[in-house]
Amino acid sequence: MARRRRMEEAHVKIIWVAPLLLMMLLPALACNASAQASSQNAAEDLRGTSWQLVKFQRSDEQTLAPDDKSKYTIAFGIDSQVNVRIDCNRGRGTWKSSGPNRLTLSPLALTRAMCPPAPLNDRMPEDLALVRSYTLKDGHLFLELMADAGIYELEPSGGSKSAAPSSPVSSKGPVEFECTNIDGSKATLTATFYGTRPATVLIERGNQVRPAFQVRSGSGAKYEGHDLMFWDAHGEAIVKWGDVELECKARR
DSSP, X not given: OHHHHHHHHHHHHHHHHHHXXXXXXXXXXXXXXXXXXXXXXXXXTTTTEEEEEEEEEETTSOEEOOSOGGGEEEEXXXXXXXXXXXXXXXXXXXXXXXXXXXXXXXXXXXXXXXXXXXXXXXXXXXXXXXXXXXXXXXXXXXXXXXXXXXXXXXXXXXXXXXXXXXXXXXXXXXXXXXEEETTSOEEEEEEEEEOOSSOEEEXXXXXXXXXXXXXXXXXXXXXXXXXXXXXXXXXXXXXXXXXXXXEEEEOO
């Protein structure tokens, strides 16, 4: 009888504990499912697209451009595989997007054919592993490296469904600004704003493009990037581009 009573008490405890454990696990399961859905949705604008290199812009504003765009390509597979061509070599790896405008690529398994010497051949395999974010603008794909080390600009390759890609996040612009340097000289720049988390702005000055990400500020919207600060308040902006400081107003 005592043994039977203990078994019944243990059964009652299980009946009470099981629902409690389920209630504790449900939020974690829901959060995980939400994160997976967010990751899948964030990747849709890249999945199944193919691109060819336009240029690489270093953080010191020097630019490297291929002699033949079709020799430098990136294809994002629907199965999270990525295939690349770097001159006469071919490579394969994986890609993933953990959220809007977030992107990481695995180290590439690359063939080792002896291509003619070219600066892009040496740095591109390592650079692709440093990609941390991307932006789609005017049909072009911009891959931004960690620590603002540079930006790869690519355009859709022939036959890609990405001929007219659209950003998964809201955007505003490009907005054109008329600027004055501290020495009185005039300049213009454009800014395109993206509703990412954190918010992103792409600033174009001359033939240079730099990204910046929103940071906390007492007023207005302040963005910071490598050698770039853009502080906008109601169409008036203070811009620091390297050693150059500009006061700018948006064109109406």
